[in-house]
Amino acid sequence: MPFPSRSRYKELLVLAHDLADQSGAVIRPQFRRALAVANKAGADAFDPVTKADQAAERAIARMIRGRAPDHGVIGEEYGTERSDAAFQWVVDPIDGTRSFITGMPLWGTLIGLLHEGAPVLGLMDQPFTGERFWSGATQAYRREADGKARRMKTRACPRVKDAIVMTTSPDLFTTSAELDSFQRVSRETRMTRYGGDCYAYCLLASGFVDLVIEAGLKTYDIVALIPIVERAGGRVTTWDGRPATNGGQIVASGDPALHDKVLKLLNR
Structure with missing residues (x-):
């Protein structure tokens, strides 16, 4: 299937921002608070997860089911829903849980979208600092705590x-x-x-x-x-x-x- 049209892309991006708003509202009150930390990796390794991770992913999946019921979800905490869907939302509610549990703000919520298996949209939200980074249809943007969206561009460095x-x-x-x-x-x-x-x-x-x-x-x-x-x-x-x-x-x-x-x- 072809890449989503510009108008369709805008609709999907609105949903991505709403998902980030919803998950941020869940995660923000839990940051730098005493939280129980579970280990998903077993005795020989450490892969932390908190209730904030789990609650945020549930909130994201719930909104996707309500707003885009024909879409699938691939999440770190709860696995895959609707694996046969053309659109698949790929979610890591807290990427950087080790930073999260130690009070460092170098973590974020990852919300990506696959269309027929290809990445077409991405958003990273940092609800504590108020920063958000996302892909438009042809460019990329960041919004800082002042609320202004700015175009992002990588720098030249050929060596x-x-x-x-x-x-x-x-x-x-x-x-x-x-x-x-x-x-x-x-x-x-x-x-x-x-x-x-x-x-x-x-x-x-x-x-x-x-x-x-x-x-x-x-x-x-x-x-x-x-x-x-x-x-x-x-x-x-x-x-x-x-x-x-x-x-x-x-x-x-x-x-x-x-x-x-x-x-x-x-x-x-």
Whole structure:
């Protein structure tokens, strides 16, 4: 099926903003409060989840069922509804739960939309700081606490040695080969910064960061961010250059001229 028309896209974007408003109202009162933290990973690892994550995803799914009952939902906390639907909302209610539970504001709500399996719309909301980042039909935008929407554009950085690279944590690279590949790129760049989760990709789309390199991502970690980065002028793929929709080893570049050079370094 073809990409949604401009008028249809506007309708979908309105829904995405409403979903973010609803989830933000659920999450905001829970931030920097004493919360019980459950571990989804079992005894040998740590994958935290809180009632805020769960309540926000329920609120999003409930609104989608009411406003777009023919659409599906892929959520981190409650799985998939209507897997056969042409439109699938891909939701991570709190991307960066580790930051959330430690009181750091480097987390966000990810709301993405797939159409026939392709990412067509993305939104990242940070309800505590009042920031929101989203993809329009052809461009990308951010809204800060002053309420003004501004166009986002990645910056030119064709040389690896001039690049600023971010990753959430070196712990994402679970094999020595992955860590070696990341460090090979990191050594060649100007500066490496850790932390950020979804926030790092939005900083890239805003022109403050040149590379984000990660591994072990799930669909709900990346789908919403792909249209934001690409419509700001960047590129997002797996380390071997394939579409990033299913997650895995991910590299995002603000300058497409930088992207192929980094892929070569990662795969040397």
